[in-house]
Amino acid sequence: MICACATAILFGAGGAAAQVSDLVSKTALRVCADPANLPMSDQSEQGFENRLADFVAEKLGLPIEYTWYPMATGFIRNTLRANRCDVVIGYAQGHELVQNTNHYMTSAYSLITKAGGPLADVDHLADPRLKGAVIGVVAGSPPASHMARNGLMSNVHGYDLMVDRRYESPVDDMLADLEAGRLDAAAVWGPIGGPLVKQGFPDLKVTPLLKETLPPRLFFRITMGVRLGEKVWEHELNALIRRNQTEISTILKDAGVPLINDMGTAALEVSP
Template sequence: MRAWANAFLTVLGLTVWISQAQPAIAQTSDLVSKNAFRVCADPANFPVSSKDGSGYENKLAELIAAKLELPVQYTWFPQATGFIRNTLAAKRCDVVIGYAQGHELVQNTNHYYTSAYSLIVPKNGELAEVDTLNDPALKGRRIGIIAGTPPAAHMARNGLIGQAKPYNLFVDRRVESPAIDMLNDLQSGEIEAAVLWGPLGGPLVKSDYPDFKVVPLVKEELPPRLFYRITMGVRQGEKVWQRQLNSLIRRNQDEINGVLAEAGVPLVNDLGTEVLELSQ
C-alpha cells in the first residue's frame, strides 16, 4: 500500500551521490542469489501461494524464474506478523511475489496488476445486481467481512456493520482459513453476501463456487480506498535487483496478465475505477 517522490538533484549533488551509491549497490546486489530465484512465500495461502505449487503466485514465480533461466527456490513462512523479518529481511530469499505498493517494509518493483476488494453474492440471488456498498438492497443483510479491512469502514458508514459477521484477519492459514469459511457460510445461507480481497475471493469462486458472482467494488467514492496496486517486494536498497525485475515485468506483462486471468483474479485499472476484461 505506497510511493516516494524523487527530488531534483544539482549536478554536483548528483556526482557525489553516484560516487557514494555505487559501492552500496554492489554490496546489496551480492545478497541476491545467482543460482536460484529465491521466493519468500506462505505455504498454505491457496489460491495465492501453496507448498504444492498450485497458487497463482507459484505460477508467476515459475514464469519469472524461466525468464531468468533459474530454478525456483522457496523459503516458506506464514504470511502474518513477522513474515518479512523472518524471510526477506533475514536474507533467506530475495523476492515476495505479491506485495501492495508503498509498504515501507520492502522496496517495491513497478506494479504488475491492480485489484480491488469485491462483493461476492449468489449469481441468481436477490443481491445479484448490487455493485456498491451503499446500495439500499444491502440494508439489514448479514454480510461477511474480514475484521479490520478497509471495506469495514464503508460498511460502518452505510449502517451494515451491526448485522455483519466478522472473520479473523491475522491467521495462520495452515490451521484457519477465514476466506473459505466465509464462502462456505455464504453457500449454506449463514450470510447473504461476502466482502473479500478480490485476488483471494475471485480465484476461490472460480475454482470451487461456480454459483457465486464476484463484483469488484470500483464505485465507492469515499475513503478508504478499496483498490491496491500489487508489486514484487525486494530488500530495501537493492536497486539493481529491483530494476531487473521491473524490466522482466514490463517485457512479460501479457503473460503475467494471462496467469492472473486464468486464476480468476479480478483486475481493475490503475485508478481503481473500472474493471478490466481480459480473456481467460
C-alpha cells in the first residue's frame, strides 16, 4: 500500500509539474512589466530591466512579448498568475507571490548628496553631520525607520510611495529638489536613484548605505519571478543567470545601479 501510494504521489506530482510547465511559452519570452517605471522599465523599452529582458531573450533565442501592467496592487494577479506572461525581470527575493529564481544582483538603499558638498562622504544614517540636515525619503521606505531611530525626522521631507508613475515621479522630484538646494540629502533605493543620477544629475553622488546594523535591512537580493510551481522554467533561468552573471552585472553597472556583495557589506567590483 505504501509503495502504491508513493507511486501515485510521484506520478501525480510529475503530471502537475508538466502541466504547469506547459504554461510557459515556447515561442517567445513573455515578460510582465510596468509601462512607466523608469529607470527599470517602460513601454519604449528604455529601462535597464528592458535591457536585461533583451539579453535573456537573446540567450534563449526567442523574441520578446510584453504584457504591460502598473507595478501596484494586482500586478502579479493580472499578469503572471493570469498566464499572460512568464517572467518578471526584477523581483525581491523571498516574496511569496512568485517563485524566485536565484538572485542576479544585490543592491541597497543609498544616500544621495551633492558631490563635493559637506555631506558627500557620509555613508551611514547615524553620522552626526546629518543632524539638522533636510533629507528627502519616500514615505514608508526602510530608511525612514533608521532616520527616526537617529532623531532625524524633524527635518525629513517625505515623498509619496504609491503614485501613478505615468503622471508622477517622486524620486525624480526628490533629486531635482536636492540639486536645487531644497534638500541636503536624499535616501533612495539604489537601483532607482543610481541610474537617475547617472542619466540626469551629474553633480550628485550616490553612496550605498552599508553600515546600518539594526533592522530594517537596507539591502536586498533581486531575482526574476516566475509562477509558483514552475521549477523547470526556474531552473532554466537559474542556469542562464549562472552562465552569464558577468554580462548581467555589466548591464546593471553601465545603467548606474550600485551593486554590492551578497552580504550587503561592500561594493561589488565588476570585471570588464
